[in-house]
Amino acid sequence: MDDDALRAELRAWLRAHVVGEYAEAGAEGGPGSEHLHMDARRRWEYELAEGGWTCVGWPAEHGGRGLSLQQQVIFHEEYVRSGAPTRVNVIGETLLGPTLMAFGTDAQKTRFLPGIVDGSELWCQGYSEPDAGSDLANVKTAAVLEDGEWRVSGQKVWTSLALEADWCFVLCRTEPGSQRHRGLSYLLLPMHQPGIEVRPIVQLTGTSEFNELFFDGARVPEENVVGGRGDGWKVAMATLGFERGISTLSVQLAFEREIDALIACARANGRAADPVVRDRIAHMWGGLRVMRWMALRGLAGHEAGTPGAEASVAKLFWSQWHRDLGNLRVDVAGLDGLVAAAAPYELTAVQRSFLFSRSDTIYGGSAEIQRNIIGERVLGLPPEPKA
Numbered sequence: 175m176d177d178d179a180l181r182a183e184l185r186a187w188l189r190a191h192v193v194g195e196y197a198e199a200g201a202e203g204g205p206g207s208e209h210l211h212m213d214a215r216r217r218w219e220y221e222l223a224e225g226g227w228t229c230v231g232w233p234a235e236h237g238g239r240g241l242s243l244q245q246q247v248i249f250h251e252e253y254v255r256s257g258a259p260t261r262v263n264v265i266g267e268t269l270l271g272p273t274l275m276a277f278g279t280d281a282q283k284t285r286f287l288p289g290i291v292d293g294s295e296l297w298c299q300g301y302s303e304p305d306a307g308s309d310l311a312n313v314k315t316a317a318v319l320e321d322g323e324w325r326v327s328g329q330k331v332w333t334s335l336a337l338e339a340d341w342c343f344v345l346c347r348t349e350p351g352s353q354r355h356r357g358l359s360y361l362l363l364p365m366h367q368p369g370i371e372v373r374p375i376v377q378l379t380g381t382s383e384f385n386e387l388f389f390d391g392a393r394v395p396e397e398n399v400v401g402g403r404g405d406g407w408k409v410a411m412a413t414l415g416f417e418r419g420i421s422t423l424s425v426q427l428a429f430e431r432e433i434d435a436l437i438a439c440a441r442a443n444g445r446a447a448d449p450v451v452r453d454r455i456a457h458m459w460g461g462l463r464v465m466r467w468m469a470l471r472g473l474a475g476h477e478a479g480t481p482g483a484e485a486s487v488a489k490l491f492w493s494q495w496h497r498d499l500g501n502l503r504v505d506v507a508g509l510d511g512l513v514a515a516a517a518p519y520e521l522t523a524v525q526r527s528f529l530f531s532r533s534d535t536i537y538g539g540s541a542e543i544q545r546n547i548i549g550e551r552v553l554g555l556p557p558e559p560k561a
């Protein structure tokens with residue numbers, strides 16, 4: 175199918191289906207309001223799958239459409255433009271799916287990819303721990319093989335959407351006495367079982383996008399190890415590459431709507447007449463264009479395999495840009511930017527975006543860590559001194 179035909183087909187499909195509860199869910203449910211319309215958004219995943227519009231970049235043999243990168247860009251553009259709901263299985267579709275295609279066994283692909291394509295199984299990412307964030311190799315959650323299954327014990331933290339997830343990919347230590355990045359395994363763990371406790375963490379936005387996750391002997395079938403026992407580090411790093419790479423494109427396309435809202439607000443309240451405000455808006459608009467080209471260049475490299483250090487440049491740039499946009503939106507909104515919409519803590523869309531954007535420079539690897547990667551792997555500077 176050529177690009178124009180694809181765009182026309184998708185646009186027509188979205189126009190016909192983004193109606194009723196899905197149109198309502200599309201107007202909200204982004205970062206900072208991720209708790210809203212959850213049931214409708216889960217139903218939307220099925221609707222989207224029935225139309226054949228999930229996992230569109232995956233090869234047809236795994237249930238995707240095998241769209242080219244250019245066509246995936248078209249998909250994201252049209253999706254954002256249509257006002258369709260924020261996806262609830264981004265982690266499955268953009269992180270675990272590509273990782274399984276690269277490192278999973280045939281049996282793992284057959285078991286897990288269809289549930290992502292049809293929207294029936296949601297995933298979360300169990301990497302970070304209280305003492306293993308930027309220093310991920312410090313993972314202490316352990317798994318022991320007993321009677322043909324792994325028993326997992328330990329604690330994860332900041333686990334996004336763990337309350338909704340059916341499965342979690344967990345980085346844990348399976349080789350007793352191992353150190354750092356050696357001896358870790360990447361396990362696929364079912365969330366609905368005894369031995370798992372999910373405790374929501376209240377964030378700046380007043381909502382709980384992420385959670386603490388406690389394992390006390392949680393069970394994982396022996397065969398659910400991706401990339402080989404004790405060899406999970408390379409798999410975990412590949413997943414992080416996907417997190418910093420192609421999956422950010424749809425997020426960035428949504429920024430266009432935020433810029434539009436900012437301009438509309440500045441026009442409506444008269445601040446667009448202020449030359450400094452105009453200058454700041456133009457600066458942000460320029461940044462969005464730079465980001466777009468950077469993402470497309472990164473995607474072109476991505477076709478050859480998992481994204482490399484250039485994904486760190488893109489992550490650093492867009493996360494800081496979005497944080498700055500949040501600042502500008504609050505400034506331009508004036509008093510409305512500072513006062514909650516309603517007591518006790520009901521926030522406006524501008525406030526939610528401003529507060530949530532503070533986390534952009536943290537998740538998926540903090541800005542400082544991205545600079546370390548760029549310094550060492552792109553610029554060839556001496557490695558960071560180790561304590």
Ligand SMILES: Cc1cc2nc3c(=O)[nH]c(=O)nc-3n(C[C@H](O)[C@H](O)[C@H](O)COP(=O)(O)OP(=O)(O)OC[C@H]3O[C@@H](n4cnc5c(N)ncnc54)[C@H](O)[C@@H]3O)c2cc1C
Nearest residue numbers: 299300301302307308332333334533536537538539540542
């Ligand atoms: C909204 C959100 C969602 C998240 N979702 C998930 C999820 O689903 N699953 C998951 O596993 N994790 C998730 N995380 C966790 C995220 O990956 C970590 O927060 C991140 O890796 C930083 O780790 P940390 O919070 O432990 O901070 P730390 O690693 O303790 O870092 C603290 C500060 O020190 C700086 N720092 C640390 N090491 C260095 C260094 N070597 N050089 C320079 N500066 C350094 C950091 O940049 C940071 O400013 C999420 C985080 C957020 C904010």
